[in-house]
Structures are given as structure tokens and as C-alpha cells.
Amino acid sequence: MQIREGNASWRGGMAKNITFIVTKDCQLACKYCYLVGKNMKERMSFETAKAAVDYILGDRKQFAEESVVFDFIGGEPFLEIDLIDRLCDYIKQQLFLLDHPWFNSYRFSFSTNGINYHEKKVQDFIEKNKNHLSIGITIDGTSAKHDLNRVYKNSDRGSYDDVVRNIPLWLSQFPDMGTKVTISSPDIPYIKESVLHLYSLGIKEINVNCVFEEVWQEGDDALFEQQLVALADEIIDRGFYRDHYCSFFTGDIGRPMDPERENQNWCGAGMMLSVDAAGNFYPCTRFAAFSLRSKKPIIIGNVREGIDQDKLRPFLTLDRLTQSPEECRNCEVAAGCAWCQGENYDAAPKPTIFRRSTAICKMHKARVRANNYYWTRLERLETKEEIEKLKNREVACCDILS
Amino acid sequence: MLRYLIIMLDASAPSFCYYPDPSSGGRKMPLEVLRKAVYFAQTHALGVNVLCSDPPEKEILQELDRINHIFIGPSSVTSDSVWNVPVLNIGDNLSVFPGNPDKNIILRSDVASLPKLPEAVSALKGKFLRLNVIITDEWKMTPELVTVFQRILEQTGRLADGRQINLITDRAMLSKPSHCEAGVKHLTVAPDGRFYICPGFFHENPEDSCGSLDEGVSVPLEELYRLECAPICRECDAWQCKRCVWMNRKRTLEVNTPSRGQCITSHVVRNYALKDSPTPYLDPFELIGR
Ligand code: SF4
Ligand code: SF4
Numbered sequence: 001m002q003i004r005e006g007n008a009s010w011r012g013g014m015a016k017n018i019t020f021i022v023t024k025d026c027q028l029a030c031k032y033c034y035l036v037g038k039n040m041k042e043r044m045s046f047e048t049a050k051a052a053v054d055y056i057l058g059d060r061k062q063f064a065e066e067s068v069v070f071d072f073i074g075g076e077p078f079l080e081i082d083l084i085d086r087l088c089d090y091i092k093q094q095l096f097l098l099d100h101p102w103f104n105s106y107r108f109s110f111s112t113n114g115i116n117y118h119e120k121k122v123q124d125f126i127e128k129n130k131n132h133l134s135i136g137i138t139i140d141g142t143s144a145k146h147d148l149n150r151v152y153k154n155s156d157r158g159s160y161d162d163v164v165r166n167i168p169l170w171l172s173q174f175p176d177m178g179t180k181v182t183i184s185s186p187d188i189p190y191i192k193e194s195v196l197h198l199y200s201l202g203i204k205e206i207n208v209n210c211v212f213e214e215v216w217q218e219g220d221d222a223l224f225e226q227q228l229v230a231l232a233d234e235i236i237d238r239g240f241y242r243d244h245y246c247s248f249f250t251g252d253i254g255r256p257m258d259p260e261r262e263n264q265n266w267c268g269a270g271m272m273l274s275v276d277a278a279g280n281f282y283p284c285t286r287f288a289a290f291s292l293r294s295k296k297p298i299i300i301g302n303v304r305e306g307i308d309q310d311k312l313r314p315f316l317t318l319d320r321l322t323q324s325p326e327e328c329r330n331c332e333v334a335a336g337c338a339w340c341q342g343e344n345y346d347a348a349p350k351p352t353i354f355r356r357s358t359a360i361c362k363m364h365k366a367r368v369r370a371n372n373y374y375w376t377r378l379e380r381l382e383t384k385e386e387i388e389k390l391k392n393r394e395v396a397c398c399d400i401l402s
Numbered sequence: 403m404l405r406y407l408i409i410m411l412d413a414s415a416p417s418f419c420y421y422p423d424p425s426s427g428g429r430k431m432p433l434e435v436l437r438k439a440v441y442f443a444q445t446h447a448l449g450v451n452v453l454c455s456d457p458p459e460k461e462i463l464q465e466l467d468r469i470n471h472i473f474i475g476p477s478s479v480t481s482d483s484v485w486n487v488p489v490l491n492i493g494d495n496l497s498v499f500p501g502n503p504d505k506n507i508i509l510r511s512d513v514a515s516l517p518k519l520p521e522a523v524s525a526l527k528g529k530f531l532r533l534n535v536i537i538t539d540e541w542k543m544t545p546e547l548v549t550v551f552q553r554i555l556e557q558t559g560r561l562a563d564g565r566q567i568n569l570i571t572d573r574a575m576l577s578k579p580s581h582c583e584a585g586v587k588h589l590t591v592a593p594d595g596r597f598y599i600c601p602g603f604f605h606e607n608p609e610d611s612c613g614s615l616d617e618g619v620s621v622p623l624e625e626l627y628r629l630e631c632a633p634i635c636r637e638c639d640a641w642q643c644k645r646c647v648w649m650n651r652k653r654t655l656e657v658n659t660p661s662r663g664q665c666i667t668s669h670v671v672r673n674y675a676l677k678d679s680p681t682p683y684l685d686p687f688e689l690i691g692r
């Protein structure tokens with residue numbers, strides 16, 4: 001039976017991920033956005049970005065991965081296309097001059113709201129770097145769903161129309177790229193129609209996740225399950241499962257986890273490196289001040305003095321069981337239940353990354369039930385197809401015999 | 403389970419451990435707060451260590467007399483009883499320290515002053531039963547300094563003369579970890595009547611308390627102070643290491659994660675004591691770090 005799986009991450013997810021927070025500005029003010037301190041002032045200068053590149057490329061022992069992904073985020077990264085273009089040229093030039101192993105194994109990656117995707121400067125950049133690019137446009141679904149959250153700054157005008165007009169161009173350039181959808185409590189009633197809508201726009205891979213923050217209301221889990229079951233029915237009945245992917249329905253979730261073999265941390269904070277406009281390094285963007293509601297930023301160094309390895313040690317030694325409360329350690333459906341280290345830190349009763357937030361618990365359990373439903377139905381379908389095939393063979397055999 | 407309580411009679415009491423000496427002129431513990439602290443210790447079956455900078459007044463001593471206790475601090479407050487523990491610094495004129503061959507002594511040194519350690523041990527000869535050396539900034543220890551530190555341990559070991567010096571003799575005598583266990587085995591009560599993980603936490607941020615004598619103890623995320631929740635330390639057999647959670651938090655921002663320097667220091671000490679089974683690493687992070 002043909003079932004489409006999600007795209008594997010580039011280099012199997014083993015590449016070093018370096019994120020430049022090029023601006024804290026954005027055209028939108030999405031209602032679920034975790035970036036609590038967005039502003040127009042903090043834009044990265046070329047000098048700061050260059051100093052970060054010089055530090056990173058100059059220390060091959062510390063940055064020993066075979067490949068690298070340079071991620072550009074904001075705010076909205078394409079607001080800083082001039083800086084990005086100049087910086088990417090500098091990176092390529094340095095990789096060449098230093099005979100750096102990453103010269104043959106680098107990518108520039110963007111997650112954009114898509115609003116200025118069509119603009120000449122952005123398109124010129126894409127043309128220049130197209131063999132080393134991955135660009136994801138985030139769109140939340142139908143116009144009703146998208147515009148519920150993704151509104152322009154200082155007005156309540158939704159951004160759907162301005163994004164959707166750029167989807168065909170984007171898909172013509174990156175036909176295999178997926179989109180990311182973020183679900184918060186008010187979005188639940190729109191899930192089914194949103195995913196189907198994105199399929200109808202030609203997007204074949206949809207990665208969805210529930211926000212990790214404590215936003216969930218009484219009854220959200222039941223509604224979530226209903227929506228996912230209805231979506232599962234559509235995906236199966238209309239045959240989307242063959243050539244479309246939706247990350248809600250993934251094989252190996254919803255079972256207990258082995259305490260020894262499956263004790264790794266979920267999140268990649270600390271394996272990645274983020275740098276902001278001030279030249280400060282973070283274990284992930286979620287630890288920068290503008291991402292945090294209630295805690296101080298965790299700065300692990302800066303472009304002048306480098307990384308303080310002591311500050312990285314907690315991130316590199318985190319494991320699942322140490323940070324999990326009793327309920328999670330003994331959970332029957334733990335597999336696939338995710339967490340975000342930054343949200344854990346932000347939500348913890350003390351400033352620590354060693355306390356897992358379980359705000360997502362009931363939503364994960366609802367997802368597991370719907371996922372079971374999806375796979376049970378697909379299995380039945382597969383069995384029926386087998387039966388049909390056998391029947392046809394019998395008929396064919398009978399035909400031959402007769 | 404709590405075993406003892408550290409009572410800070412005044413906020414200027416000099417450091418007996420890794421945290422730096424506080425500035426002078428700090429608040430003193432009122433008698434009624436001390437009464438509650440003593441009562442707390444009595445009702446929780448805790449031993450009491452008292453910190454102060456000057457000899458306490460009569461009524462304070464009378465109150466303390468209701469429970470077994472020792473003083474830890476400058477010679478002026480620790481000379482009278484053999485149980486009391488004087489705190490010396492490596493820069494002090496140690497030859498004038500009177501000492502007592504039955505006493506425990508704490509000697510504080512920073513990494514830069516460690517070459518003076520053998521000389522200090524000589525100066526203290528016959529003046530202690532056990533010497534606890536605290537390397538206050540041991541997080542500064544680097545692989546480049548290891549050879550020098552090893553040489554200092556060799557020289558100091560030759561001068562130990564049958565007496566206990568923690569850096570020299572502890573590890574070989576231990577059959578299980580002997581960490582500080584602040585937050586688990588002991589808490590500190592400050593002059594304001596609030597509990598702290600240790601005096602270092604109080605000095606760093608007086609708002610960072612964990613309950614009070616009036617409201618009781620409440621250590622948020624207490625499990626993080628336990629060895630089971632320390633991914634690097636629970637794999638480690640440098641059992642003599644203090645595993646200082648104050649230094650951990652200062653250097654790595656997490657109480658359960660040690661700095662590299664702390665681990666290197668403790669492994670040089672461990673390997674000196676267990677010469678026949680040295681570890682192939684000086685930092686157990688190398689065993690488990692991603
Ligand atoms: S958060 Fe809930 S569903 Fe997830 S592992 Fe913990 S108990 Fe299980
Ligand atoms: S945590 Fe323990 S070892 Fe560290 S300074 Fe405090 S009392 Fe000393």
C-alpha cells in the first residue's frame with residue numbers, strides 16, 4: 001500500500017544549525033506568536049553577522065559537524081533581504097577561501113510569512129542561491145483560520161490574501177517543500193478544513209504542532225480528537241494518504257518509552273546556536289529575551305568572546321527522564337509527546353531547563369487516539385485491498401481453469 | 403532528608419566555603435528569630451552549625467546552649483571548643499594561628515594561590531587533626547593547569563604526616579559519594595528568618611529563599627538538588643567532590659550541572675588518591691555529553 005511519509009530533514013538532521021535573528025520586526029502580529037518582545041529597533045548589522053561567521057568558521061574543532069544549515073529568522077527575515085544577501089555572499093566566499101568542509105555542504109534556510117516573497121530582491125536572492133536553499137512559507141489554512149491569528153500589526157486585517165497569491169510561485173520553485181501550521185485553542189474547529197485547504201493549494205506536506213504554552217481550555221481535547229478523526233476520514237476516503245502527508249498521523253507515537261534506549265532529549269536546544277543583533281549567542285532562539293515571557297534570557301556567549309562552554313553543559317546533558325515528572329516517566333502513550341526546552345524554562349517555577357512542562361498532555365493524548373483511529377482504518381483498508389487482490393486472483397485462476 | 407541547619411547569626415559572617423566573603427556591616431539575627439531557628443532544629447532533630455563574624459552576645463549563647471551546635475568562622479569565635487571549626491585563608495599569616503592538634507580546620511584558597519598550599523600545610527603542622535581545603539574558584543581549573551596542580555598535591559601529600567587533608571586522603575577512604583548536599587541534607591537560615599539553600603544563595607540574592615521559620619520549608623524543584631537528577635554527577639565516582647550546587651548555578655545556571663573546572667579539579671584529586679585506577683577522562687561530561 002502506498003503511503004506518503006514526511007520529507008526527511010536535510011542530512012538526516014545531523015547538520016549544525018546556526019540561526020541568525022536578523023530582525024525582531026515583522027509585518028504581522030500573530031496572536032499566538034511566542035515572540036513577546038518584537039520591535040523595529042533590533043536589526044542585525046553586517047559587522048555583527050560577519051563576526052559571528054568569522055568565529056564559527058574559525059573554530060572547526062567546536063563546529064565539527066559535516067554540514068551546516070544557516071537559518072535566518074525574525075520577526076520576518078525577508079524584511080532584511082539586503083543584509084541576508086550580503087551575508088550569504090560573505091559566507092560562501094569564506095567557505096571557499098578557508099577551504100572549509102562546509103563549502104560542499106551548506107544550506108540557507110528560511111521560514112517566512114510569505115508576504116514579500118514575490119519582491120524582486122527576494123526573487124533575485126532565490127535565483128542566486130537556489131541550489132542551497134530551503135524556504136518554508138507558513139500558512140495556517142483557510143482564510144478564516146489563517147486570518148483568525150495572522151493579522152497585520154496595528155490593525156486586525158488578516159494576511160491570508162497576501163500570502164496565498166505567492167504560493168504558486170513558491171511551489172513552482174520548491175515543489176517538495178512543506179508548510180508548518182501551529183494550532184492554538186481557538187484554531188481547533190478549523191483543523192480539518194485547513195489541512196484540506198492547504199492540500200487544495202498544492203501543498204503536499206503539512207507539519208502541524210500544537211503550541212506548548214498553557215493555553216488549552218476545558219473540552220479542547222475532545223474537540224481536537226473529533227477534528228482529527230474527521231480529517232483522518234477525509235484523508236483516507238479521498239486517497240490523500242498516498243501522496244500527501246500530514247504530521248498529525250505518524251506511525252510510532254502513543255506507546256510507552258524504554259527508559260534506557262529512549263532517554264534522549266526531544267529538543268535540539270544547545271545543539272543549535274542562535275545569534276541576535278547584539279551579537280549574543282543563545283542555545284536556541286526561544287532563549288532570547290524577546291521570546292521569553294517570565295524569565296531572563298540564557299546567553300551562552302557572544303561574537304567577541306565566543307561560547308562559554310559551561311553554559312552549554314546543561315543543554316548537552318539533558319535527558320528525557322531527568323526533566324520529566326512522574327506522570328510522564330510512567331506514561332503509557334509517551335512516544336511522540338514533544339516539548340520545547342524554551343517553553344519548559346519559561347513555564348518552570350524556578351529558572352531551570354530541567355523541568356518539563358506538560359501543558360500539552362491532554363492534546364497529545366487526543367492526538368494519539370485519532371492517530372490510532374487513522375492507522376486502524378488504513379490497516380483495515382490494506383486488509384480489504386489484499387482480500388480484493390486475492391479474490392481477483394481467484395477469479396483469474398478460475399477464468400484460466402474454465 | 404534534612405540533617406542539619408546552618409544558622410547565620412549575622413549576614414557578614416565570613417565564608418567557610420566556595421562562595422565569596424560578604425561585605426561587612428550586615429544585619430544580625432534578632433534573638434526571637436534565633437529562638438525560632440533553635441526550636442526548628444530541635445523539632446526536626448537537626449544538628450546546628452553557627453556562622454558569625456564576632457563572638458556572640460550572652461543571651462545568644464544562652465539560646466544556642468539549648469541544642470548541640472558548633473561554630474564555624476574566624477579564630478575569634480572558634481578557638482574555645484575543640485569542636486568549633488576555624489576558617490583560614492591562604493593569604494593569612496598561618497604561623498601565628500594557635501591551632502590544636504585535635505581540631506578540624508577549613509583553609510580557603512583560590513586556584514592562583516594553590517602553589518602556596520604545601521607551605522601552608524607546613525605552617526599548620528601540629529595544629530589540626532583534619533584540614534579541609536576549599537579551592538574557591540575551582541571552576542577556573544583548566545587542562546593546562548593540571549600538571550601544576552598534580553605537583554602541588556604530591557608535595558602536600560608528603561607533608562600530610564598521617565593527618566587528614568581532604569584533597570589528599572578523602573577519596574581513598576570513601577565507599578560512597580560525600581557531596582555537600584545543600585538543599586537536601588542541610589539548609590541555611592539567614593538573619594531575616596528565611597531559609598536558603600546555603601549562605602552563598604542568600605548572598606547572591608536574598609529574594610531567592612526557600613521558605614521561612616514562620617511558614618516552613620519549601621524548596622522549589624527540590625529534586626534538582628539530588629544526585630539522581632544530576633546527569634553528569636550521578637555517573638561520577640569522584641566521591642570526595644563537594645558537587646557545589648552554588649558554584650554549579652553560578653557557572654552553568656543550573657544547580658544540577660557542574661562546570662568543567664569543578665570536574666577537572668575533582669578528578670585530579672580523585673586520581674591522586676586512587677593512583678591504581680585513574681579515570682581516562684578528567685571531566686565525566688565526556689562520558690555522557692551530546
Ligand atoms: S505530557 Fe502527558 S501525554 Fe505527554 S508524556 Fe507526559 S503524561 Fe504522557
Ligand atoms: S552549595 Fe555547599 S559546597 Fe557549595 S558553597 Fe554552598 S555549602 Fe558550600
Ligand code: SF4
Binds near residue numbers: 636640661664686
Ligand atoms: S567531579 Fe564533576 S561530575 Fe563528579 S561529582 Fe564533582 S561536579 Fe559532579
